[in-house]
């Protein structure tokens with residue numbers, strides 16, 4: 537018996553990285569999965585979004601646990617596409633008990649050089665996309681009079697960061713969405729929380745701009761990420777963390793064990809935030 541037996545989890549950004557780990561983890565505890573992602577790239581980004589092969593890989597991981605996985609290609613910025621994804625999920629499974637709004641992108645530029653496209657792509661995906669996903673799923677949870685929602689914010693939802701002002705603005709905004717949604721949806725027995733990951737070892741942290749940031753200038757590489765992440769927190773020996781550590785926090789937040797927890801932002805950051813400034 538899994539603690540999520542009979543439940544259905546709708547997860548965005550599920551093709552790879554943290555989203556795939558969330559899908560496999562929740563399935564491993566009994567949930568059927570709706571895995572939503574998109575493909576392609578933005579001109580304002582210096583790495584690619586997931587591929588259809590990535591999404592297929594998530595389906596295989598979920599199915600290896602014995603649970604079902606409905607893969608849907610949809611862009612969280614697209615109101616119609618996310619609405620259609622929710623309808624498809626309900627046609628397939630008849631309910632949605634868990635939402636993990638995890639899809640996100642990253643890019644870097646000094647604020648005075650940041651173009652409108654770069655600002656808009658990140659805000660549209662990381663903030664408005666989270667709102668649109670929550671808005672699309674909420675009526676089902678309200679009707680069911682139950683639900684558990686986890687929004688993916690970041691440590692950058694709780695502190696600033698140089699050269700990615702758009703990302704920090706969006707992730708702070710996600711916490712505003714989370715707290716307001718917790719207030720509105722609490723009376724419907726729907727809990728809404730957020731995870732705030734530190735440095736996680738995924739494609740989002742494994743591209744040249746992040747390597748250079750960790751290096752303190754051009755010429756960074758994978759070892760720059762490892763060294764930079766190792767000095768990020770206060771727990772000795774913890775570098776870039778595996779996505780699984782965030783999935784374990786998500787699992788607890790959506791489980792009945794967290795039945796009295798709502799409106800909370802949970803940092804998983806090796807103690808980064810507690811350091812004196």
Ligand code: NAD
Pocket residue numbers: 548549550551552553554555572573574575585586587610611612613638639640641661662665688689690691732733734735736737738739740741
């Ligand atoms: P990732 O790039 O591997 O995963 C992000 C996924 O979101 C990709 O599969 C991508 O295709 C998908 N996606 C992007 N735009 C989308 C859109 N418009 N519609 C649907 N799907 C879309 O990176 P990750 O680290 O797994 O990121 C997951 C979440 O965690 C993001 O919200 C990110 O901002 C957040 N986060 C990451 C870190 C980190 O260090 N990696 C730290 C804090 C927060």
